Amino acid sequence: MIYFDKVSKLYNEGNSTALEEVTFQVAPKEFVSIVGHSGAGKTTLLKMLIAEDRPTHGQVFFESLDIHQIPKTKLPKYRRKIGTVFQDFKLLAHKTAFENIAFAMEANGRSDEEVAENVPQALALVDLDDKAWNFPDELSGGEKQRVAIARAIVNQPDIIIADEPTGNLDPIATYEVVQILKKINDLGTTVIMTTHNKGVIDELGRRVITMDEGRIVRDDSEGKYVL
Amino acid sequence: MWTGFKRMMKGGFVGFWRNAFVSMAAIFVMTVALFVVGSTMMVDKLLGVSLENIQDKVDINVYFVTTAAEPEIFRIQSMLEALPEVEEVTYTSREMALEQFSNRYQEDETIMRGLAELGDNPLGASLSIRAEQTSQYEGIDAFLREQKAAEDPQEPLIDEINYLRNKEAIDRLTSIISAVEKFSLAAMAILVLASVLITFNTIRLAIYTTRDEISVMRLVGASNSFIRGPFLLQGVMYGVIAGVLAILLLYPIVLSVGPQTEQFFQFNLFGYFVSDFTKIFFTLVGAGVALGIVSSLLAVARYLRI
Numbered sequence: 001m002i003y004f005d006k007v008s009k010l011y012n013e014g015n016s017t018a019l020e021e022v023t024f025q026v027a028p029k030e031f032v033s034i035v036g037h038s039g040a041g042k043t044t045l046l047k048m049l050i051a052e053d054r055p056t057h058g059q060v061f062f063e064s065l066d067i068h069q070i071p072k073t074k075l076p077k078y079r080r081k082i083g084t085v086f087q088d089f090k091l092l093a094h095k096t097a098f099e100n101i102a103f104a105m106e107a108n109g110r111s112d113e114e115v116a117e118n119v120p121q122a123l124a125l126v127d128l129d130d131k132a133w134n135f136p137d138e139l140s141g142g143e144k145q146r147v148a149i150a151r152a153i154v155n156q157p158d159i160i161i162a163d164e165p166t167g168n169l170d171p172i173a174t175y176e177v178v179q180i181l182k183k184i185n186d187l188g189t190t191v192i193m194t195t196h197n198k199g200v201i202d203e204l205g206r207r208v209i210t211m212d213e214g215r216i217v218r219d220d221s222e223g224k225y226v227l
Numbered sequence: 228m229w230t231g232f233k234r235m236m237k238g239g240f241v242g243f244w245r246n247a248f249v250s251m252a253a254i255f256v257m258t259v260a261l262f263v264v265g266s267t268m269m270v271d272k273l274l275g276v277s278l279e280n281i282q283d284k285v286d287i288n289v290y291f292v293t294t295a296a297e298p299e300i301f302r303i304q305s306m307l308e309a310l311p312e313v314e315e316v317t318y319t320s321r322e323m324a325l326e327q328f329s330n331r332y333q334e335d336e337t338i339m340r341g342l343a344e345l346g347d348n349p350l351g352a353s354l355s356i357r358a359e360q361t362s363q364y365e366g367i368d369a370f371l372r373e374q375k376a377a378e379d380p381q382e383p384l385i386d387e388i389n390y391l392r393n394k395e396a397i398d399r400l401t402s403i404i405s406a407v408e409k410f411s412l413a414a415m416a417i418l419v420l421a422s423v424l425i426t427f428n429t430i431r432l433a434i435y436t437t438r439d440e441i442s443v444m445r446l447v448g449a450s451n452s453f454i455r456g457p458f459l460l461q462g463v464m465y466g467v468i469a470g471v472l473a474i475l476l477l478y479p480i481v482l483s484v485g486p487q488t489e490q491f492f493q494f495n496l497f498g499y500f501v502s503d504f505t506k507i508f509f510t511l512v513g514a515g516v517a518l519g520i521v522s523s524l525l526a527v528a529r530y531l532r533i
Contacts, residue, residue: 050446052446076445076448076449076450076451076453077448077450078448079445079446079447079448080447080448084446084447090439090442090443090446091443092440092443092444093440094241094242094245094246094440103444103447103449104447104448106234106453107444107447107448107449107450107453108448109230109231111230112230151447155448
């Protein structure tokens with residue numbers, strides 16, 4: 001479903017390497033964790049996937065589509081196939097939880113009826129029915145992240161990309177977020193997550209890709225955190 | 228299509244309201260800018276009227292000898308009136324000239340006594356000529372000189388043409404008028420440009436505070452036009468509100484200086500404000516809306532680039 005073909009990313013006119021000949025595949029319905037120290041290239045990898053950044057060499061494919069050949073005007077449509085979750089949540093501060101989720105649907109051109117039906121469902125999935133009309137700064141870190149996840153899944157994307165989703169959360173909120181991601185994966189959505197959290201990886205018991213200095217150093221189908 | 232429009236309206240209004248402080252700042256700056264534009268329009272009008280008044284006072288006078296026959300004078304008057312550059316020719320007969328003279332020097336006994344001793348009317352008839360434009364007096368003067376040169380020396384008709392005597396004054400006035408016009412035009416252009424740039428910058432700052440939001444919108448797959456819509460609408464709202472405020476601000480000022488301008492320029496600025504209200508309203512609100520749209524478009528475009 002996703003295929004990275006010898007992807008390299010150089011910054012500073014080639015003086016610093018963020019990614020070096022990275023090659024790997026992700027199959028549909030997989031739950032892949034990418035681990036590594038800060039600066040190992042995890043976030044750069046995800047940026048390639050959502051076409052926020054371009055590789056210096058190599059290609060990234062989504063199904064049979066070369067992501068970096070997509071014309072600018074078609075990018076929004078491509079991004080709607082991917083749900084994204086970030087460490088810093090990236091919610092719209094001037095919109096309520098409901099509106100944040102609804103915005104992703106409206107941007108997608110969904111009808112008002114669909115919005116009215118699907119947003120409460122997504123909120124229920126992340127167990128936040130009672131916080132629908134709160135603004136982000138009235139929510140805890142874990143609740144914000146759950147709103148972000150609800151926003152990511154509401155358009156029924158093919159993949160969820162989560163960049164350090166538990167990085168800012170306490171252990172209980174971390175556990176809840178991982179359980180929700182697992183639930184989403186069980187419902188049939190591919191999940192790619194980067195993390196630092198050993199506990200999360202060991203608990204998941206799914207595929208783990210380990211990165212170091214821009215290269216893939218391990219790829220275990222039922223991996224543990226080994227850095 | 229309709230859903231998109233509805234969402235743009237809603238997004239614009241909600242964004243405007245929830246960013247009330249930023250919106251107020253933008254509206255305030257824009258109001259000042261539009262007020263400058265409005266005042267510029269008023270000053271420009273006032274300047275134009277006063278220049279017209281000054282130009283109206285410039286004329287050429289032809290004095291005829293006391294023995295000149297009236298039909299001869301009327302012949303010259305109609306010839307002058309036939310010239311395209313002549314706007315108006317006023318005839319003053321010998322009797323009228325004497326009356327004006329006596330009225331003017333009523334108080335001065337020496338002059339009045341001198342006049343009485345003369346017994347006869349010493350004043351000649353005259354024609355006062357007004358041109359369409361000050362630059363055309365030269366041509367009229369040349370025409371009159373030709374007439375004088377063609378006269379029979381035994382029976383002179385024209386005594387004097389005062390153009391040469393007034394020429395220097397007229398020339399100076401003409402150059403002052405054009406200098407004032409150029410200067411005021413430049414000053415207004417600078418003022419308007421400065422206001423536009425300040426407004427542009429304020430709106431850019433207002434949108435700058437939402438740059439993270441714009442990047443999030445892009446990440447959830449919002450198209451550029453979907454992101455731009457609400458900001459455009461906010462720009463339009465700033466423009467309309469600021470335009471109306473600028474007019475409300477202008478109103479009491481024009482109302483209070485109206486009588487003074489009436490006295491000084493023989494032109495009531497308030498009267499102009501009322502009679503040309505539609506034009507002034509649409510100019511200011513239109514300028515505000517255009518300014519809002521252009522600033523919003525340019526500011527958002529910065530953050531839509533990948």
